[in-house]
Every structure is written in C-alpha cells, then in structure tokens.
Amino acid sequence: MSPVATAQQHAVDALRGLIVGGALRPGARVNQEDLAADLGLSVAPIREALRVLEQEGQLTYLPRRGYFVTELNVTDLTEIYALRAVLEERAARHALPALDDEALERVRDAARECVDAAAGGDVAAELAANRRFHFGLLEAPDQPHTLRVIRLLWDSTEAYRAMYYNSPEERRASLDAHDAILAAATARDADALVVELHAHRERALDVLRGILREPL
Numbered sequence: 001m002s003p004v005a006t007a008q009q010h011a012v013d014a015l016r017g018l019i020v021g022g023a024l025r026p027g028a029r030v031n032q033e034d035l036a037a038d039l040g041l042s043v044a045p046i047r048e049a050l051r052v053l054e055q056e057g058q059l060t061y062l063p064r065r066g067y068f069v070t071e072l073n074v075t076d077l078t079e080i081y082a083l084r085a086v087l088e089e090r091a092a093r094h095a096l097p098a099l100d101d102e103a104l105e106r107v108r109d110a111a112r113e114c115v116d117a118a119a120g121g122d123v124a125a126e127l128a129a130n131r132r133f134h135f136g137l138l139e140a141p142d143q144p145h146t147l148r149v150i151r152l153l154w155d156s157t158e159a160y161r162a163m164y165y166n167s168p169e170e171r172r173a174s175l176d177a178h179d180a181i182l183a184a185a186t187a188r189d190a191d192a193l194v195v196e197l198h199a200h201r202e203r204a205l206d207v208l209r210g211i212l213r214e215p216l
Contacts, residue, residue: 010045011049014039015035016050016158017124020127026072028172032046032047050067056155056156058155069159072156078207081205087146092138099137099188107137110129110133115175126165127158135150166210174200177199184196
C-alpha cells in the first residue's frame with residue numbers, strides 16, 4: 001500500500017473510531033483542519049476519508065458548511081431496518097447451506113470476542129466483533145451485491161448502534177441474542193435463524209427509536 005493510501009486509510013479508521021466512540025455524535029461537524037492536526041496528517045487524506053464515509057452514509061456534506069455526522073429520524077431508521085430485514089433474510093437463507101464447520105467456528109469466535117469486549121466495556125471492540133459475527137452468517141461468495149447493500153445499511157446507522165451499545169442492559173441482551181442465533185445456525189435451521197435475527201434486529205430498532213426521540 002502506498003504512503004498516500006496508508007494515510008487515507010489511517011484517516012478513515014480514525015474517523016470511524018471517533019464516531020463509534022461517541023466523540024463525534026450525530027449532527028456534529030467534522031473540522032478537517034483540526035482532525036488533520038490531531039492525526040499528524042495533511043488535509044488531503046482527511047478530505048478523501050470524509051468522502052469515503054460520506055459514500056457509506058456515515059457523514060453528510062452540506063454546501064458551504066462542511067461535513068457532519070449523519071443524523072437520522074425515526075422514518076429513516078424504520079426504512080433502513082425494513083430493508084435490512086428483507087436482505088438479511090435472503091442472505092442468511094442463501095448462506096446457511098454453505099456454512100461449513102470452519103466458517104461456523106469463526107462465527108463462534110466472534111461471539112466470544114463480543115462477550116470479552118462487553119465484559120471490558122470496550123464498545124468499539126464489541127461493535128467490530130458484532131459485525132464479524134453477523135456477516136460471518138450472511139456472507140456467501142455468489143451474492144456480493146446483496147452483501148454490499150447490507151454493509152451500506154449497517155454503515156448508515158453505525159453512530160446510533162454505538163450509542164445503544166453504551167447501555168450495559170443492551171450489551172447483555174445482544175449477547176443473549178447471539179447465543180440464540182448461533183444455536184439456530186449450528187442446527188442448520190434456516191427458519192429459526194431468520195426468526196432470531198429478526199427478533200435481535202427489532203429490539204435494536206426499538207432502542208434506536210428511543211434514542212432518536214431524545215435530544216442527542
């Protein structure tokens with residue numbers, strides 16, 4: 001990887017970390033110059049990183065005002081989760097027959113990493129492990145377009161997902177949901193897997209709706 005690409009990736013990772021960690025909350029303005037100074041980078045890779053996160057839906061660009069962490073309303077959130085429900089059921093049913101023992105063990109590893117991160121109160125690590133857990137169940141080599149859209153939908157709500165993972169109660173509920181999802185996947189029961197994924201997603205949606213009704 002070239003130095004320019006490395007600097008851009010560093011900026012992308014740093015921005016994501018600020019969003020996930022809550023330092024940049026929905027609606028917050030991203031100051032390019034301050035971020036460049038904090039990271040010891042020029043403004044150029046920061047600008048490219050901002051464009052990357054804008055394409056993912058995590059940032060919104062407003063002319064003459066700059067970049068802001070994307071704010072969602074209840075209608076936006078409901079639509080995003082409805083789309084996820086359709087696409088993730090399709091992906092899960094398609095991927096499950098090809099989920100071999102090695103792939104399933106990677107999902108179990110991710111579930112254990114979620115437990116460890118939750119115990120340590122490391123929200124960023126838990127979010128990363130949670131993502132590995134879910135996509136480990138959904139990924140199949142012959143459905144790249146479905147997975148690309150699912151990733152974009154996840155990215156667009158990452159700031160809010162980080163906020164509800166700051167609740168110890170929700171972290172515990174998520175771990176319990178993972179156990180039920182993993183049991184269904186291990187049994188190769190597609191109907192049960194879809195039911196458990198849906199219940200997990202609906203609880204998250206209810207929590208996020210509550211967050212959106214409160215001042216951020």
